Amino acid sequence: MHTAPNSPLQxxxxxxxxxxxxxxEQLHAVEAQLGQHPAQHNEALQWRSQADALRVLHxxxxxxxxxxxxxxxxxxxxxxRHGVRQWTRWGGMAASVALAFACGxxxxxxxxxxxxxxxxxxxxxxxxxxxxxxxxAVYAPEIRHPVEVTSAEQAxxxxxxxxxxxxxxxxxxxxxQGYVLMGGRLLPGDTGARAQFMFQNTGGARITLYVGGVxxxxxxxxxxxxxxxxNQGSNRSFYWVDHGFGYALTGALERQELMALSEAVYSxxxxx
Amino acid sequence: MPPRQLHEQIPGLRRYARxxxxxxxxxxxxxxxxxxxxxxxxxxxxxxxxxxxxxxxxMHNIHASEVRKLVRxxxxxxxxxxxxxxxxxxxxxxxNDIRLDLQRCLMQLxxxxxxxxxxxxxxxxxxxxxxxxxxxxxxxxxxxxSRARSRLQTLxxxxxxxxxxxxxxxxxxxxxxxxx
Numbered sequence: 001m002h003t004a005p006n007s008p009l010q011x012x013x014x015x016x017x018x019x020x021x022x023x024x025e026q027l028h029a030v031e032a033q034l035g036q037h038p039a040q041h042n043e044a045l046q047w048r049s050q051a052d053a054l055r056v057l058h059x060x061x062x063x064x065x066x067x068x069x070x071x072x073x074x075x076x077x078x079x080x081r082h083g084v085r086q087w088t089r090w091g092g093m094a095a096s097v098a099l100a101f102a103c104g105x106x107x108x109x110x111x112x113x114x115x116x117x118x119x120x121x122x123x124x125x126x127x128x129x130x131x132x133x134x135x136x137a138v139y140a141p142e143i144r145h146p147v148e149v150t151s152a153e154q155a156x157x158x159x160x161x162x163x164x165x166x167x168x169x170x171x172x173x174x175x176x177q178g179y180v181l182m183g184g185r186l187l188p189g190d191t192g193a194r195a196q197f198m199f200q201n202t203g204g205a206r207i208t209l210y211v212g213g214v215x216x217x218x219x220x221x222x223x224x225x226x227x228x229x230x231n232q233g234s235n236r237s238f239y240w241v242d243h244g245f246g247y248a249l250t251g252a253l254e255r256q257e258l259m260a261l262s263e264a265v266y267s268x269x270x271x272x
Numbered sequence: 273m274p275p276r277q278l279h280e281q282i283p284g285l286r287r288y289a290r291x292x293x294x295x296x297x298x299x300x301x302x303x304x305x306x307x308x309x310x311x312x313x314x315x316x317x318x319x320x321x322x323x324x325x326x327x328x329x330x331m332h333n334i335h336a337s338e339v340r341k342l343v344r345x346x347x348x349x350x351x352x353x354x355x356x357x358x359x360x361x362x363x364x365x366x367x368n369d370i371r372l373d374l375q376r377c378l379m380q381l382x383x384x385x386x387x388x389x390x391x392x393x394x395x396x397x398x399x400x401x402x403x404x405x406x407x408x409x410x411x412x413x414x415x416x417x418s419r420a421r422s423r424l425q426t427l428x429x430x431x432x433x434x435x436x437x438x439x440x441x442x443x444x445x446x447x448x449x450x451x452x
Binding site (some may be wrong): 012066 | 278279280282283284286287291292300303304307309356374375379389390392393396398399415417418421424425428
């Protein structure tokens with residue numbers, strides 16, 4: 001911004017003055033210039049009163065009730081999203097799910113009428129995520145016994161936990177995110193057996209994936225998985241319920257990093 | 273995208289469309305087209321980015337291509353029936369009400385100048401956002417803004433116009449019935 005007081009005002013500065021987008025410092029300099037150039041000053045004042053008139057143009061439209069056909073068009077967008085399957089035909093994660101991760105649809109009240117799933121899941125899963133978080137807090141600091149069965153026996157680990165949980169389990173591969181599997185253990189949960197898998201990165205940071213059956217209170221025919229986020233002190237968890245199973249990924253990580261990891265876990269565990 | 277947030281955008285979109293097209297029905301048609309395109313293209317919305325700016329970008333693109341289509345039609349068939357209707361609307365509002373004058377003067381601006389001016393003043397978008405929404409370099413945006421403001425000022429200061437010639441000289445024809 002050129003603010004030599006005797007030179008005429010640059011057009012950009014004039015617009016910024018008209019639109020009141022100057023800092024107090026800039027304002028002072030610009031007004032000094034305007035003071036020196038009456039013709040420009042006059043034009044700027046005209047432009048400002050023009051802007052004032054424009055700002056109240058069709059203000060009444062803002063207060064009008066929205067016509068029904070427009071509300072329907074807007075509703076179609078959410079209906080479309082709600083009905084979209086989680087997996088595209090070619091096996092990629094549906095954009096709706098990726099979007100859910102990316103824009104933070106967690107822990108919020110029901111997004112639209114009839115979306116009781118979000119409410120029920122939230123109440124239901126708070127217990128689940130608390131258990132996940134406690135399990136993380138208890139075992140992650142362990143030096144000698146962080147896991148019960150190590151990754152050296154990964155096949156056995158998975159077979160064992162799958163049998164106890166009553167469902168074939170998959171261990172996600174998080175090497176792309178810098179985490180390797182250390183191993184896992186079996187834990188009790190309020191609704192039955194739980195599995196905890198522990199991963200570690202080269203810096204020694206540990207995350208745990210806590211899995212187990214939960215009472216599935218989702219409405220019949222519901223396709224959506226609701227993703228939720230929770231803070232427990234320095235530990236953060238990302239959790240979701242999918243087809244009767246709860247999943248919680250916990251670690252002392254920044255939310256962004258945890259989100260990226262959770263997305264990787266979800267995409268691997270739930271792929272058809 | 274959360275539908276509640278989307279619903280909240282509609283009044284602002286309607287008002288901007290109203291000022292941009294100068295016509296109530298054309299404005300709501302434009303908003304509807306915008307929402308329908310947003311539905312089909314919502315996967316392209318970069319999560320976390322500005323929903324409002326994205327919707328305005330869609331609206332800008334739809335309107336700009338409609339105007340181009342109408343200009344081509346006008347060149348091919350300058351005496352189409354819609355031109356008469358547009359003139360009737362323009363004449364019907366010929367009173368001294370400053371707001372109607374302002375809207376009529378706005379319609380005298382070329383579409384690219386009018387949209388920049390409205391985005392800056394009506395919507396209080398930053399110059400950088402306007403550049404993104406209109407897919408134009410920042411310098412172009414600022415020069416359009418200068419021309420819009422000067423030209424609008426000249427139009428507002430001019431003595432009251434009479435007769436049909438003012439509706440067609442350099443103005444956009446208001447699309448009253450949009451072909452689909």
